[in-house]
Amino acid sequence: MKKLCAALGLLLATTCAATDAPLLPQRVADTLQQRIDAGEYPALVIAVVDGDSSAVYTYGKLDQGKPLDGDTVFEIGSITKTFTATLLAQQVTTGKLQLDQPVATLLPGFSIPSRDGKAVTLGNLAMQNSGLPRLPSNLRPADAMDPYADYSPAKLKAFLSSYTLPRDPGARYEYSNLGVGLLGYALGVHAGTSYEQLLQQQVLQPLGMRHSSTVQTDAMHATMAPGHDATGKPMGNWHIDALAGAGSLVSSGNDMLRYLKANMGRLPSTLYPAMQFAQAARADGPTPAERIGLVWMTHHDAAGDVIEHGGMTGGYASYLGFTADRRYGVVVLTNAAIAPEDLGRATLLADAPLAPAHKRISVPEKELDDYVGSYQLHPGFNIAVFHKGDQLMSQGTGQDEFPVYASAKDEFFAAVADISLSFKRDEHGKVTSVVVHQHGDHVAPRVGAHMPEAxxxxxxxxxxxxxxxxxxxxxxxxxxxxxxxxxxxxxxxxxxxxxxxxxxxxxxxxxxxxxxxxxxxxxxxxxxxxxxxxxxxxxxxxxxxxxxx
Structure with a gap:
């Protein structure tokens, strides 16, 4: 592990003295190292704020053994949405726009759906309650590995003109990449420029974020950590056109530390009033423990509230959060599509749970035959278990398949989510059921020896x-x-x-x-x-x- 410190007001990190006390809690550092050793994360950068002190830590290594540092670039996915929220809040706090203003007023020539006389407003888009779906139905990528690259403003316009809202705007929360992407596009049009140029002018350049952009240049690729999916397979980068405001930003640990400090009020910036405005909780979130402001989520915990947002693309995952008292903050960037949310929250809250690291072991293909079958979790929902060569796979009814990895005899875990499987045997050694560990323990009896007949x-x-x-x-x-x-x-x-x-x-x-x-x-x-x-x-x-x- 390498440790870098970022001093307040400096653009670049500087090496810390060996006597500096670490800011990363030991239990988080231990878990993180275990996950690196187990191969869950190829490389990870974590930036920590504790009062007036801050540090950037790096774990793992890049492909071909290359080292990483605080300037290594990662895709940050949906954390981009918080930057879009900052742009909107800046316009609102200066009186140039209003949250209750229909988005149609920013997009002449667009036909924006409404319902019962209620228009979709800028606030609806930022609070994820516009009634627009997560993704537009005409998102049909030419390359499924780069799904947003060819989704143009013309396609966005065509979808909106034909879509019917299923409920009134503001009725309830529904996470929408489309909605926040539309917001970013509208703000760019309103400013007479592109989303990238607006973001550079209003946020990135004022904060000194020199390694951040929504456009991936050759120079940026030279310092970018290569991405991987949850199984460790190398993944290409995403390129986002019309919906850039939903997840197109790439950034580094040093840059994101500056952004984190600015949002916490620990880096002098004229953006802070807008950032506070965006963070303020305004509406119900996806769970009773969560409230949403302008994109930012406030997660309620008995130990204290956390203001946060996460992100994920095809080959990267990220987390940014800070305590509501603005004392502690953290940014986590990794080049694997495995959510690091628990690492982030455990850095902020002493009692936040940490999922254990799983060490993968090899199981001969013939032994995997023991687990193949259909397991009924509840009526109408079965879990199919099968293998492709020496890789065991799991798939719920109507869902995508995903790999599961052995950590011990009869014990498997998924890299794509916090899911693990414990297979149970009878007195003759035959597998008769599986216990699914996800939000509790759920027993699924084996109901068939094979995959569905199809x-x-x-x-x-x-x-x-x-x-x-x-x-x-x-x-x-x-x-x-x-x-x-x-x-x-x-x-x-x-x-x-x-x-x-x-x-x-x-x-x-x-x-x-x-x-x-x-x-x-x-x-x-x-x-x-x-x-x-x-x-x-x-x-x-x-x-x-x-x-x-």
Whole structure:
């Protein structure tokens, strides 16, 4: 572990004296090192504020063994939203905009949905209660590994003009990347510039954040930590166009320490009144213990309230938070898509829980056969366990599959979330159930020796011309579209916001999935043109008409 100190008022960190007392609580430092040793995080930077003292600590190493420091750059994902909130609060506190002002007033030529005469306001977008969905249904990336890169202002405009709000603006909280992305775009248009230029002029440059931008230059890539997904697989960077205000920023530990101090009032800045305005809790959040201001969440804890926000992209995760008394603060940046929220909160609060580090052990492929099966967590929801080679996989009904890793005999954990599995055996050594540890302990009896029958079904081969008939977009719900694509002769389906999965033909117009027990039938009109699909899953038949681009 390397330790760097950042002195108040300096742009760059300087090496601390060896006698300096560490600011990072020992239990957090120990857990963090254990996770690095276990391979959960390749590299991690954590910046800590304790009163007038601050420090930046680095753990792990970059690919090819390269060292990292306080200027190493990471994607910070949705923490970008707090910068968007600062831009809005700055305009409101100076009287140039109002929270109850309709966003339509900033976007001439846009048709913004309303409901019962109630317009979506700037405040609704920032407080995540606009009624807009998490993602727009016309988000159909050309590259699923860079999902926002080709989502343009024209696509944003087209979606808004056709969307119907399911509830009144302000009715309830619903996290929306679309909503905050729209807010950032609108603020840029209102200022007559781009979101990037507005952010640089109003926040980044005034705070001396020289290694931060929403545009990834070659120079920035030279100091960027390569990203990884939750399994450790290398991931490319995300590039965000129209929705930049929702998650496009890249930054460093040193820069984010300056931003943290500014929000805590411990770095002199004319932005502080706007930052305080944005942090003030105004509406209900996702849980009874949480309230939301302008993007910022206030998490209530018996030991004290924490003002915070997290972020995640395809290959990175981050956390920023500080105590409501503005005494303690922390920033965590890592180049793996594994949320570090517990590390952040445990740095701020002595009694905050820390998930244990898991050391991965190897299990021979043949032994993984013991666990393969279907386990019923509750009626209508099963957990399928299977393996791909020597990697054990788990998948809930209707959900994406994810890998689980062995930490001991019959004990497995997931890297994508705080989930672990304990398999139980009978007196003959046969696995009969699994205990799912997530928000408690939940027993799921084994109800089948195999994956759903669909996974063992034989498939037939259809020619490329026939498969081409099915390519298109199918509207399953107002904000959910099933995309059918073709790659190297293999057909895929992808629901909005989910991964793409292969489908296999059992007959002309009839397909099935192997990752879940689901079937898809395509409908044709009297002229033989495919006009809809019907999804058969969980005892339901859901029809999705084909829609134009």
């Amino acid at each position: 996974n063992d079904r034989p498939a037939i081969t259809l020619d490329t011309a026939t498969l081409g008939n099915y390519i298109g977009h199918y509207q399953l719900a107002p904000q959910a579209v099933i995309d059918v694509t073709l790659k190297n002769g293999q057909a895929f389906v992808q629901l909005t916001g989910q991964n793409a999965f292969p489908i296999y033909a059992s007959a002309r117009d009839k397909f099935f999935l192997r990752v879940v027990d689901a079937q898809i039938d395509f409908e044709r009109d009297k002229d033989g043109k495919v006009v809809a699909l019907v999804l058969h899953q969980n005892g339901m038949d859901q029809r999705a008409p084909r829609v134009a681009e």
